[in-house]
Amino acid sequence: xxxxxxxxxxxxxxxxxxxxxxxxxxxxxxxxxxxxxxxxxxxxxxxxxxxxxxxxxxxxxxxxxxxxxxxxxxxxxxxxxxxxxxxxxxxxxxxxxxxxxxxxxxxxxxxxxxxxxxxxxxxxxxxxxxxxxxx
Numbered sequence: 001x002x003x004x005x006x007x008x009x010x011x012x013x014x015x016x017x018x019x020x021x022x023x024x025x026x027x028x029x030x031x032x033x034x035x036x037x038x039x040x041x042x043x044x045x046x047x048x049x050x051x052x053x054x055x056x057x058x059x060x061x062x063x064x065x066x067x068x069x070x071x072x073x074x075x076x077x078x079x080x081x082x083x084x085x086x087x088x089x090x091x092x093x094x095x096x097x098x099x100x101x102x103x104x105x106x107x108x109x110x111x112x113x114x115x116x117x118x119x120x121x122x123x124x125x126x127x128x129x130x131x132x133x134x135x
Contacts, residue, residue, distance in 0.1 A: 019128075
């Protein structure tokens with residue numbers, strides 16, 4: 001399964017809790033994470049925020065895993081469908097370019113779309129339920 005995770009879901013999965021189940025599935029190779037340079041930059045920016053209390057070693061380990069195991073795409077098309085929060089468009093661009101099966105998000109602007117050009121946009125809860133159904 002080919003998946004794009006928005007930044008909130010990505011960071012939340014690393015911090016554990018219920019969304020941590022996505023991290024477990026990622027480590028077990030149950031899905032391929034699709035990222036672009038813009039997404040990776042945003043992930044890194046958020047992971048380095050002092051309020052998260054993540055060590056540089058932990059952040060480096062996560063970034064290394066992405067670079068070794070996941071798929072980088074360079075979106076050929078700029079998408080401007082989310083006008084109220086244009087920074088959300090990077091996730092749509094990567095999902096489209098990477099032929100993602102789904103985009104997992106907690107962002108209402110993205111979730112309101114439900115689908116976009118062949119892929120679904122779902123919540124972390126829906127994604128976790130789908131992972132359970134595939135077992």
